[in-house]
Amino acid sequence: MIFSEKANAIVGQSGGPTAAINATLAGVISAALDSDKIDVLYGARNGVEGMLREDVIDLSDIFGASDKNEKLERLSATPSAALGSCRVKLPPVDDAANNEKYIKLFNFFKKMNIRYFFYIGGNDSMDTVSKLSAVCDKFDWDMNFVGVPKTIDNDLDVTDHTPGYGSCAKFIATVMSEMLCDTAVYTVKAVTIVEIMGRDTGWLTAASALSAVNTGIGPDYIYLPETDFDYERFFKDVENAFSKHPNVVIAVSEGLHFADGRLVGEGMQSGATDVFGHKYLDGTAKALELAVKERFGCKVRSVELNLPQRCASHIASLTDIKESFGVGSAAVESALNGDSDCMMCIKREGNGEKYAVSYKSVAIELVANRIKYVPDDFINEEGNNVTDKCIEYMLPLVQGCAPYFTQNGIPEFLILSK
Amino acid sequence: MIFSEKANAIVGQSGGPTAAINATLAGVISAALDSDKIDVLYGARNGVEGMLREDVIDLSDIFGASDKNEKLERLSATPSAALGSCRVKLPPVDDAANNEKYIKLFNFFKKMNIRYFFYIGGNDSMDTVSKLSAVCDKFDWDMNFVGVPKTIDNDLDVTDHTPGYGSCAKFIATVMSEMLCDTAVYTVKAVTIVEIMGRDTGWLTAASALSAVNTGIGPDYIYLPETDFDYERFFKDVENAFSKHPNVVIAVSEGLHFADGRLVGEGMQSGATDVFGHKYLDGTAKALELAVKERFGCKVRSVELNLPQRCASHIASLTDIKESFGVGSAAVESALNGDSDCMMCIKREGNGEKYAVSYKSVAIELVANRIKYVPDDFINEEGNNVTDKCIEYMLPLVQGCAPYFTQNGIPEFLILSK
Numbered sequence: 001m002i003f004s005e006k007a008n009a010i011v012g013q014s015g016g017p018t019a020a021i022n023a024t025l026a027g028v029i030s031a032a033l034d035s036d037k038i039d040v041l042y043g044a045r046n047g048v049e050g051m052l053r054e055d056v057i058d059l060s061d062i063f064g065a066s067d068k069n070e071k072l073e074r075l076s077a078t079p080s081a082a083l084g085s086c087r088v089k090l091p092p093v094d095d096a097a098n099n100e101k102y103i104k105l106f107n108f109f110k111k112m113n114i115r116y117f118f119y120i121g122g123n124d125s126m127d128t129v130s131k132l133s134a135v136c137d138k139f140d141w142d143m144n145f146v147g148v149p150k151t152i153d154n155d156l157d158v159t160d161h162t163p164g165y166g167s168c169a170k171f172i173a174t175v176m177s178e179m180l181c182d183t184a185v186y187t188v189k190a191v192t193i194v195e196i197m198g199r200d201t202g203w204l205t206a207a208s209a210l211s212a213v214n215t216g217i218g219p220d221y222i223y224l225p226e227t228d229f230d231y232e233r234f235f236k237d238v239e240n241a242f243s244k245h246p247n248v249v250i251a252v253s254e255g256l257h258f259a260d261g262r263l264v265g266e267g268m269q270s271g272a273t274d275v276f277g278h279k280y281l282d283g284t285a286k287a288l289e290l291a292v293k294e295r296f297g298c299k300v301r302s303v304e305l306n307l308p309q310r311c312a313s314h315i316a317s318l319t320d321i322k323e324s325f326g327v328g329s330a331a332v333e334s335a336l337n338g339d340s341d342c343m344m345c346i347k348r349e350g351n352g353e354k355y356a357v358s359y360k361s362v363a364i365e366l367v368a369n370r371i372k373y374v375p376d377d378f379i380n381e382e383g384n385n386v387t388d389k390c391i392e393y394m395l396p397l398v399q400g401c402a403p404y405f406t407q408n409g410i411p412e413f414l415i416l417s418k
Numbered sequence: 419m420i421f422s423e424k425a426n427a428i429v430g431q432s433g434g435p436t437a438a439i440n441a442t443l444a445g446v447i448s449a450a451l452d453s454d455k456i457d458v459l460y461g462a463r464n465g466v467e468g469m470l471r472e473d474v475i476d477l478s479d480i481f482g483a484s485d486k487n488e489k490l491e492r493l494s495a496t497p498s499a500a501l502g503s504c505r506v507k508l509p510p511v512d513d514a515a516n517n518e519k520y521i522k523l524f525n526f527f528k529k530m531n532i533r534y535f536f537y538i539g540g541n542d543s544m545d546t547v548s549k550l551s552a553v554c555d556k557f558d559w560d561m562n563f564v565g566v567p568k569t570i571d572n573d574l575d576v577t578d579h580t581p582g583y584g585s586c587a588k589f590i591a592t593v594m595s596e597m598l599c600d601t602a603v604y605t606v607k608a609v610t611i612v613e614i615m616g617r618d619t620g621w622l623t624a625a626s627a628l629s630a631v632n633t634g635i636g637p638d639y640i641y642l643p644e645t646d647f648d649y650e651r652f653f654k655d656v657e658n659a660f661s662k663h664p665n666v667v668i669a670v671s672e673g674l675h676f677a678d679g680r681l682v683g684e685g686m687q688s689g690a691t692d693v694f695g696h697k698y699l700d701g702t703a704k705a706l707e708l709a710v711k712e713r714f715g716c717k718v719r720s721v722e723l724n725l726p727q728r729c730a731s732h733i734a735s736l737t738d739i740k741e742s743f744g745v746g747s748a749a750v751e752s753a754l755n756g757d758s759d760c761m762m763c764i765k766r767e768g769n770g771e772k773y774a775v776s777y778k779s780v781a782i783e784l785v786a787n788r789i790k791y792v793p794d795d796f797i798n799e800e801g802n803n804v805t806d807k808c809i810e811y812m813l814p815l816v817q818g819c820a821p822y823f824t825q826n827g828i829p830e831f832l833i834l835s836k
Contacts, residue, residue: 017600046605081597170827175726177829181498182435182729186505188465190724214830306721307610308593311600315732315826373604398827409588409735409816411595412632 001142002338008040009117009335010056013123013150014128016085017080018164019316020324021150022414023402024120025082025326026072029063034221036338038116040234043416046084047119048128052104055113055275057083067305071414076321077404078413081120090128095212096135097162105132106139106201118334120328122151122162126343126368133341133364136315144335147364148328152310153172154203156228158362159345163327164274165309166397168321172305173398177217179303183247190299191238191292193249194219195285197309200252202226206386207394208251214272215278219251220409227375227383228259229327234288235295237384242296256284258355264288294324316412323357330359339343343367355396419560420756423695425533426458428474431568431753432465432539432546433505434581435498437589437734438742439568441833443500444490447467447481455754456534456825461834464502465537466546470522474530475501475509475834489832494739494833496820497539497729508546512555523550524557533561534753535621536745540580544761544786551759551782562753563763564781565782566746571730572621575772575788576780577763581745584738584815587625589730590614590723592817594629594637594669597721602635603667609656609666609715611635613703616671617728620644620792622727624804625812626669638662643802644792646677647668652706653713655802660714672722674702682706732829736818741775748777761785 011028013021020073025043032041039058044050063071075082096102109117119129129147135141149156154165167345176194181190196205198243202224212218221239223229241248245332256264285302291299323346331344349356431439434695444460445633450459461477462468466476481489493500496759512731514520527535537547547565554561572583596613601610614623632634636661639649659666674682683702712720741764747763760779767774823830 013603017603039626046603049605050795080601080605083603084434085603092463173828174732175730177831178497178729178731179725181496181831185431185435185464185499186501187467187502210828213826213828215833281755301725303724303726305726307597307600307719308721308723308726311596312543312593313594313596319827360460370736395826401824406819408631408813410591410628410631410816413595415633 001144001340003037003115004131005030005039009038009041009116010044010051010114011059011118011120012044012047012050013081013083013085014119014125016122016308017084017085018150018152018308019167019313020164020320021080022078022082023321023324024148024150024163024328027236027325028076028118029059030072030325031062031329031332033060033068033358035244035332035336042112042114043083046103047086047121048088048090050084051351053106054103057060062416069385073403074405074414076325077313077402079313082123082414082416087124088128088137093131095364096104097138102135102139103257104350106141109143110141114116117143117145118148118335119145119333120148120182122149123369123371124158126364129343130341130364130368144340145360146331146335146339147300148331149343149345150324152199153201153331155371157367157372160348160357161346161397163320163324165203165319167312167402169316169394170211170317171203171309172188172207173210174303174315176208177215178210178215180249187246188299188417189242189246190301191250191296193236193250193252193285193292193300193302195252195304196301197305198225199255200225200371200417202253205251205313206374206378207332208392209338209386209391210398211395213391213394213395219245219249221384222378222386223253223256223384224374225253226379229256229264230258230290236414238292238296250289252284256283314404316402316404317398319397321402329360334361351392351396357415359364419562419758421455421533424455424457425455426460427534427536428469428532429477429536429538430462430465430468431499431501431503432537433503434569434728435503436570437497437585437731438582438729438738439498439538440496440500441494441739441742442566442568442581442746444473444493445743446536446565446750448478448490448743449750451478451481453750453754457486460532461501464509466506466541467504467505468502469526470519471516480715481832483828485806490656491821492823492832493730494743497731500832500834505542506524506546506550507542510547511552511830515556520553520557523696524559527561528559533562533722535561536566536749536753537563538566538568540567540571541574541789544782548759548782549785552587557780562756562758564753564757564779566749566750567761567763568620568742571619573619573789575652575785575790578766578775579764579815581742583621583737584741585722586622586727586733586736587628587812587819588816589727589733590622590625591628592733594626594722595633598635598667601667605664606717607664607803609668609714610717611668611670611703611706611710611720613670613672613720613722615723616643617673618643618693618789620671623669623671624808625797626793627804627809628812631809631813637667638671639802641671641674641802642792642797643671643673643675645799646706647674648676650691656710656714659806670702670706672702703729715785732822734820734822735816736820737815741819745777769810769814784819
C-alpha cells in the first residue's frame, strides 16, 4: 500500500551476524533519512525481541547530524548486528488475532505510527516478515513489510547471491591462500582438513577454491554437502593427492553427510538443536582428521574457521559492502512504493569485467523456507571439487577491499548506544 | 671472524611459519646484495634439510635484477617460509667430526665457499646455529653463524620481542574485536571460549586484551599458562561475568595447565610428541566448553584460532614487518663484522609515542633452549587477566598495516621457484 501521509518506520536485524549486515542497516538509514515520507526511523534492539519489549532507538536522531555520511561509513565497517539480533520464531498465523505476541507487536506499531517494517536477516527472518504480512489485516493497521536478505550462507532462493556472502567468501579465500603457503613448508607427509561453515549448502566451502585464482594452488579437494560423502572415495582422493605432493589440503563443509543422510561429524556432536530445529554441528573436520590418521598414519591437522568467518570486517569485500548498502536503500524505496510481503533480491546484470547488479523485490513466498543449493554444474563430476563456472560466479563477489577503520592499530567500530 | 676475501653466504628458514619470516629473509637478501663482501647468497630449501641434500637456489640471481625492491616488498608480504622449513634437530656435538650430517654440511659449505650462515627460526633453530658454531673448528673451515629470531610465540630470551609476534598479535586482537561484536548480539546467556596458540607462554593470548583498547570491551577473562588453572576459580569468574552481561567471552592459551602440571586439554589430546619432545596440544577450549556446559547448562562455543594466527599476512603489523626486515639486514652486517655463534636481538629504545628499536647481536648461549615467560607484573593478581603494563608493552608492536598485494580480490604472493 502507498501511504500518502508521512509515517514512521522500524528496522531490525535477526539471525546470525555477518560482516555486511550493518552496511545494509546503513543503506536503510540513508534512504529513510533522505525520504520525505518517513518521519522517524526506529531501530529495534534484538529484532522482534526488542519490538516485543518496546526497546527501540531513534536512528533518525543518531544519524541526523552533519556527520551522517562518516557515521554511515563507520557503521558499514562494523561487523555483526549493531542493533543486536535474535532467533525468535513467531507462532503460526492461524490464530494471530488472539495471540499475545502479535497483539503486542501491532499495538506497538499503531502506537508508534509505524507503517514501514524492514527486517534484515536470513531464511528464518523472512519467515517473520511473511507471517507479519499475513496477519496485518487482522489488526486494522496497514503496514508494508519488506525483508532484506543477509546471510553468509548464500542459500536464499531467487536472489543471485546474498549480502554477506562475498565478505565471508573473501575471508575464506584469503586465509586459505595463506594456509596453503603455511602447510607447504615441510617435506613430511601431512594432511590439513579445513572445516568451513555451511549446514545445508556448500557455497562457503566452494569459496576456498578462489585461493587458486592467482597461483594455481588451491585445496586438493573440496567436499560440499550437495554431494554424498564416502570414506573410501575420500581415502582414494587423499592417496592421489599424496602421489603429487606431501602436503595435502582439503576443504569440507560442516554439513557434510553420507548417502543415508547421517552427518560425517555426527559421532562428534551433542545432538542439541536450535529453536528452528537445526542441529548444532561440530567436528566434521575432527572426524575426518581421526579417519585419515588411522588410515594413513601421517600427520593430520583439522582447522575449523569458525566465528571469524562471519565477522571479519577487516577483510570485507568492497563489492559486498556496496551491494549490502544498496539492497538496504532499495528496500526503503520499495516499501515507499507500496511493496509489502516481499524480499529484496540482487539480480546479476552482467558477469566478469561487466559485472553489475540491480535490486528488485520479489514475493516473499518465493523465498521463505526454501534453500538454494550449489547447482550441479558448479560441482565436478567426481564430486570432489568445484568447476570453472562456479569460480566465475563467485569471483566478482570478492572484489575490492572495503574501508576499515583503526585506531592504535586495532579496529575501531561504531557502537550504537541509546 | 672477519673475512678479507669475498665469499658466499647461505640463508635458511626453520620451525613454524609466521607472517613475518619472509620479511626477515628479504632483509637478509637486501643487505647481502648491497654488500661487496658477499658474492652469492644461496637460499637453502627446507633449512638444514636442503643443505644436507644440496638443494639450494641462487637468491642473488633471483633478486639481482632492477625489480629487486618490488620483489623484496612482495616477498615481505608473503606469509610462511618462502624457502620451505624443517624441524631437523642436529645430533649432539661431542662426536661431530665423525657424524655423517655434520661432515656432509661442512663439505657442502667448503665446496660452495660459504663463509656466512644465516638461520631464521625460533628456539629450536637457535639450537642448530649454536651446534654448528660449536663444531665449526673441527672441520677446518671458518664460518660465521648468525641466528635471526622469528616466532609468533615471543618466547625467546634477551630480545625485547620476536619478529612475527606483532603480526600474530594484531590478527588476534583484530578477530577478537570482531568476535566480541559477533557474540554480543543475542540476549540469551552464552559463553565463547577462544583458544589461542602458546604452548608454554601466554604472550599471544595476552594480545587478545588489545581488543579493548578503543572500545573498552575485551574478553571478560584471559588465562595464560604462566598461572595455574583452577576450575572452581574459573567457574566463579564465569558467574561473575554473567552478573554483568549475558555474553561472556574468555581467551585461553592452548598450554593452560593445572597446578600439578597436567594440561587442561589433556583428556582431549593424542599424547603424540614432535621431534623436540613437545606434546601436540589439542582441545583446551573444547575441554572448557564441556565443563562450562555441564556447570552452567548454557550455550557454550569454543573457537580455536588455529593456523590463520600465524600466517595472516593480510593483517600483518607494519611495525613487525619493518622490524623483521631490519633484523635480517642487521644479521648480515653483524656476520660481516665478524660475529658468530650469536643471535640478533631487538632492543626497545623508547616506548609509547617514542617507541623505537635497535638491533644487536648476543651470544646464542644466552638464548638457545631458554623460554621467556610473561612476567608477573604483566598478569593481574587474580591471574585471570593482563595488566596495563602488558598492554603498554604490546601496543607498539601491532601498529600500522603492512603492504598487502591482491589480484582478482585474492592475495598475490611471491613464490620462489628454482
